[in-house]
Amino acid sequence: MIKQNYALGNKCDITITDDDFEKFREFFYRKTGIMFDQSKRYFVDRRLVERIKATGHDSFKSYFIFVRFDTSGKELQNLINAFTVNETYFFREEYQFRCMVNKMLPEIVSRKKPGEIIKIWSIPCSTGEEPYSIAIYLLEYWKDIDKWDVEIVGSDIDTNALEKAKRGIYSERSVQNLPKHILQKYFTYLGNGDYQICEDLRNSIEFTRINIVDPKETKRYRGFDIVFCRNLLIYFDDLSRKLAAENIYDAMNPGGFICLGHSESMSRITSIFQIRKFPEAIVYQKPLEKNE
Amino acid sequence: MLIKKEEEKVKEIKEERRKIQRDFEGLITQLSSKNPMERRWAARDLADYKEASKHLVKQLMKEEDISVREVIISSLLRIKDEVAIKGLVECLRSDDAHLRNSAIEALKEIPEEVAPYIEKLLKDEEPDIRIFAINILESLKHPNVIKWLIEVLERDENVNVCATALDLLAEVGTEEAIPAIEKVREKFKDEPYIQFASDIALKRIKG
Amino acid sequence: MKRVLVVDDAATVRAYHRKILENAGFEVEEALNGVEAFEKALLNDFDLYIVDINMPKLDGYSFVRKLRETEEIRQVPVIMVTTEAEEKDMDKAFEIGANFYLVKPVKPDEFLKYCKLLTGVSYE
Numbered sequence: 001m002i003k004q005n006y007a008l009g010n011k012c013d014i015t016i017t018d019d020d021f022e023k024f025r026e027f028f029y030r031k032t033g034i035m036f037d038q039s040k041r042y043f044v045d046r047r048l049v050e051r052i053k054a055t056g057h058d059s060f061k062s063y064f065i066f067v068r069f070d071t072s073g074k075e076l077q078n079l080i081n082a083f084t085v086n087e088t089y090f091f092r093e094e095y096q097f098r099c100m101v102n103k104m105l106p107e108i109v110s111r112k113k114p115g116e117i118i119k120i121w122s123i124p125c126s127t128g129e130e131p132y133s134i135a136i137y138l139l140e141y142w143k144d145i146d147k148w149d150v151e152i153v154g155s156d157i158d159t160n161a162l163e164k165a166k167r168g169i170y171s172e173r174s175v176q177n178l179p180k181h182i183l184q185k186y187f188t189y190l191g192n193g194d195y196q197i198c199e200d201l202r203n204s205i206e207f208t209r210i211n212i213v214d215p216k217e218t219k220r221y222r223g224f225d226i227v228f229c230r231n232l233l234i235y236f237d238d239l240s241r242k243l244a245a246e247n248i249y250d251a252m253n254p255g256g257f258i259c260l261g262h263s264e265s266m267s268r269i270t271s272i273f274q275i276r277k278f279p280e281a282i283v284y285q286k287p288l289e290k291n292e
Numbered sequence: 293m294l295i296k297k298e299e300e301k302v303k304e305i306k307e308e309r310r311k312i313q314r315d316f317e318g319l320i321t322q323l324s325s326k327n328p329m330e331r332r333w334a335a336r337d338l339a340d341y342k343e344a345s346k347h348l349v350k351q352l353m354k355e356e357d358i359s360v361r362e363v364i365i366s367s368l369l370r371i372k373d374e375v376a377i378k379g380l381v382e383c384l385r386s387d388d389a390h391l392r393n394s395a396i397e398a399l400k401e402i403p404e405e406v407a408p409y410i411e412k413l414l415k416d417e418e419p420d421i422r423i424f425a426i427n428i429l430e431s432l433k434h435p436n437v438i439k440w441l442i443e444v445l446e447r448d449e450n451v452n453v454c455a456t457a458l459d460l461l462a463e464v465g466t467e468e469a470i471p472a473i474e475k476v477r478e479k480f481k482d483e484p485y486i487q488f489a490s491d492i493a494l495k496r497i498k499g
Numbered sequence: 500m501k502r503v504l505v506v507d508d509a510a511t512v513r514a515y516h517r518k519i520l521e522n523a524g525f526e527v528e529e530a531l532n533g534v535e536a537f538e539k540a541l542l543n544d545f546d547l548y549i550v551d552i553n554m555p556k557l558d559g560y561s562f563v564r565k566l567r568e569t570e571e572i573r574q575v576p577v578i579m580v581t582t583e584a585e586e587k588d589m590d591k592a593f594e595i596g597a598n599f600y601l602v603k604p605v606k607p608d609e610f611l612k613y614c615k616l617l618t619g620v621s622y623e
Contacts, residue, residue: 017499019495019496019498019499020499022496023462023463023496026463027463060499061499065464068463068464069433070433071433117295135294138294139294145293146293148293149293149294149295150293150294150295151294151295151296151297152294153297201294203296204294204295204296205294205296206296206297215336215339238400238401239369239401242362242366243366246359246362246363246366249359250332250336270362271358272358272359272362287359
């Protein structure tokens, strides 16, 4: 019956009532922290109908029961994917990098002795845009970059992405947010629409493979002062989110900062981090050690 | 300046870890260390030992550092034997609100293992425990969930217990719950909140 | 317009409090646990918090304690609205800095009376 409807063109026989929308909205808000405004109604309905059809259901009712009681959590993940934009590019969510150089780093170095290194973790690093963005931002905008040694580690579970990151070749789309002078300074145009990041930067990031939920793998990661964990945890189930957050907590120095994606919040993950509000952003902090 | 870590440093870290790591006995001792970080590591490593659950539960009951609490709970969820589950269920009765609520959340993560305890909890003499049991039901994919919620509406005399059941039925309720909802509306006809919650549940079920 | 943050993990409870408050001219925002509540408290200027006790991630008492420790927002009034009705629970609420305590389920008139009182809105 569903196949027939596709053949008929745009006729959509699945309707989302106001009560359906409320029910879905509340469920999605509880799971992700994202609350859909009434103004997003059309957008939500469309995406929902797509998923209903894609999973072979013929009504919101049966689809919702399916998602709600699905033990694998796969369809919820598909839903979250459908409602979030997960594209990576250079200087994505730049306000956090601004916060890093203006607020986080000054606080961190105020607690460091001269000669101590600063460690920054990009997890997931995907194809490298994020760790390279961090590196460029530090070199260009952090006034104290010459006074401190900074180690940047980029980790991901996907080895293909890591290979791409090491190669450092990016499309026009990926670099379009970069100011021209930065593009010219750190990239070489390869001629076919692709840009390669310079060798110096490629050699300055350590790329590693990791499963962030496995404490045995995360044990060897320690001493991080800043962690960028953006647009990863929102795709995990509740238990995995908690475990990942605990592993990251253990990998951080007391007083270290962690940044999540702009539509993510620790409120759906854990209360072990302190909440810090800066003018640029809300970030989370591992508490400083109390004297026992 | 940007620098890259050398391989030697990785070895250093491994050596340090081995010094701290011990066998089961050593970990149990470390679990009551004065240093919260050591307690965390011990609680983390004890997840591999089934025998650890009774020690973890004991420590959970007196642990004040929330980051250590969280790891103890994660470890209990990995072990998830009867001792671990009974321990978490006991935490529902704690005077510490944070511990109580962490236990509810934890039990939601192991719906299959907690299912055998739910029916009894739904009949507990403490109304708050009955409410927590319904909170835990939220994560259950058990075929009996709706039936249990209907029973609560029909049987429970406490207004807040019924209110909690109504809230869950608004999301997962089916048509078979409609008569029970209408009855509870009658039972608490002087409570504006129950009228409100019943209306919402009925609307959402009828769609 | 006075702004209220309603903090409760039950959607129906939040909707009920919202309805009562909006009908009386308050602007309402919601949070479903203490962590979310604290984030919203930092980002906004609220005139009143309505806070449940039993919530995941961070319970109501812990949230109010954090509130009272945070300079910019510590003065905002708090009404705890919860199922627990024992004296020791009420004592604890006042000890950590709540201004008032109501037992669920609340009746609209009484609830509104205290909300208006604590936000300086004249009671008619």
